[in-house]
Amino acid sequence: MDYYLFGIFLLACGAAAATGAVFQPGRWYETLEKPPWTPPNWMFPLAWTTIYLLISFAGARVAVLEGNAYAMAFWASQAAFSTLWTPIFFGLRRMKGALLVMVPLWLSVAGCTLANFQLDFLAGLAFLPYMAWVTVAAALNASVWRLNPGVKPIVPADL
Amino acid sequence: MDYYLFGIFLLACGAAAATGAVFQPGRWYETLEKPPWTPPNWMFPLAWTTIYLLISFAGARVAVLEGNAYAMAFWASQAAFSTLWTPIFFGLRRMKGALLVMVPLWLSVAGCTLANFQLDFLAGLAFLPYMAWVTVAAALNASVWRLNPGVKPIVPADL
Numbered sequence: 634m635d636y637y638l639f640g641i642f643l644l645a646c647g648a649a650a651a652t653g654a655v656f657q658p659g660r661w662y663e664t665l666e667k668p669p670w671t672p673p674n675w676m677f678p679l680a681w682t683t684i685y686l687l688i689s690f691a692g693a694r695v696a697v698l699e700g701n702a703y704a705m706a707f708w709a710s711q712a713a714f715s716t717l718w719t720p721i722f723f724g725l726r727r728m729k730g731a732l733l734v735m736v737p738l739w740l741s742v743a744g745c746t747l748a749n750f751q752l753d754f755l756a757g758l759a760f761l762p763y764m765a766w767v768t769v770a771a772a773l774n775a776s777v778w779r780l781n782p783g784v785k786p787i788v789p790a791d792l
Numbered sequence: 793m794d795y796y797l798f799g800i801f802l803l804a805c806g807a808a809a810a811t812g813a814v815f816q817p818g819r820w821y822e823t824l825e826k827p828p829w830t831p832p833n834w835m836f837p838l839a840w841t842t843i844y845l846l847i848s849f850a851g852a853r854v855a856v857l858e859g860n861a862y863a864m865a866f867w868a869s870q871a872a873f874s875t876l877w878t879p880i881f882f883g884l885r886r887m888k889g890a891l892l893v894m895v896p897l898w899l900s901v902a903g904c905t906l907a908n909f910q911l912d913f914l915a916g917l918a919f920l921p922y923m924a925w926v927t928v929a930a931a932l933n934a935s936v937w938r939l940n941p942g943v944k945p946i947v948p949a950d951l
Contacts, residue, residue, distance in 0.1 A: 637862075638862065638865050641862070641866060641868075641869055641903075642865055642868065642869075644869050644900075645865070645869035645873075645900075646872075647872075647896070648869075648872035648873045648875065648876040648893075648896070649872060651876060651880075651893075652876065652879070655886070655889065656879070656883075656884075656948060657948075657949045658949065659948070659949025659950070660949060660950075661948070661949055661951070662949075692865065692868070693865075696860070696861035696862075696865055699858055701855070701860070701864070702794070702797055702856045703796075703797065703800070703855075705860070705864035705867075705868070706797050706800035706801055706804070706851065706852075706855055707800060708868050709800075709801065709804045709851070709864070709867050709868035710800055710801075710804035710807075710871075712804075712869075712871055712872040713804045713805075713806075713807035713808060713871040713872055713874075714804075714807045714875075716807065716872045716873075716875040716876050717807040717811065717875050720811065720815070720879030720883055723948055723949075724815075724883040724948050725814060725815075725948075726948070727814070730814065734807075734810075737803055737806070741800075741803075741804075744800075787946075787948055787951055789815060789816075789818070789820070789882055789883050789885070789946055790816045790817065790818020790819060790820055790882075791818070791819075792820070792946055
């Protein structure tokens with residue numbers, strides 16, 4: 634594996650990671666009604682860190698293979714939508730908007746997983762935890778949206 | 793050119809475009825001190841739309857070429873940091889934080905431009921307007937940060 638490539642893909646994940654650091658759930662998230670199967674708070678950074686390492690590994694492996702076009706396009710797309718989700722949910726408290734972001738995010742992760750499996754078995758495997766986690770995250774987003782109908786969005790331009 | 797690939801890269805740009813739509817500059821941006829060379833408001837969506845089309849075209853061309861590893865890794869990285877910038881600047885009003893985001897964004901765009909030129913002349917050319925615009929945007933970010941020392945960040949978790 635080319636470690637510089639791994640580093641660039643990990644850097645890209647850093648953009649999504651930064652949203653988690655600067656858009657903190659805080660007290661507001663504590664007060665939300667959540668389904669009983671909500672993962673405990675400590676699991677989120679652990680899951681994401683594991684996923685970032687795995688998908689950067691997958692990216693670095695697939696980037697050097699011929700026929701990687703769809704795998705690379707979907708990798709880029711998941712990175713962008715993964716960076717978008719947190720600001721919409723925690724920055725704007727737009728739960729329905731965040732759920733809409735989950736659609737292209739989920740599809741991009743699914744597309745990348747399938748494309749990876751066609752190129753490199755390990756790279757495909759490395760995307761499976763992400764596939765599972767983004768499915769849970771989408772279900773959690775939908776559930777929290779349903780359970781908290783009274784949440785008011787933040788409108789930064791009005792502050 | 794493979795139009796499905798073009799579409800996936802354009803979808804990825806849609807994440808960054810969405811930040812511009814939901815984190816509106818609004819009245820707050822109007823009140824900021826800005827340097828005399830600040831581009832007029834109408835130029836921002838026009839510039840970004842042109843850039844999204846050009847870099848999606850470049851992405852689709854380079855994705856099918858052998859030896860595209862660095863070009864694709866940098867493409868993904870610019871997509872993620874481009875999506876990160878707006879929420880930090882307009883969502884949190886963290887001007888120094890946004891300027892820090894400009895560093896990996898600028899480097900990713902530069903890396904992608906260089907890697908593209910080594911693979912495909914048109915794909916390299918297609919990144920030049922982005923290179924110019926992100927340089928202007930970084931300078932504007934730095935200038936606005938200097939000119940408006942009293943701006944208070946928004947802390948969504950405290951609202």
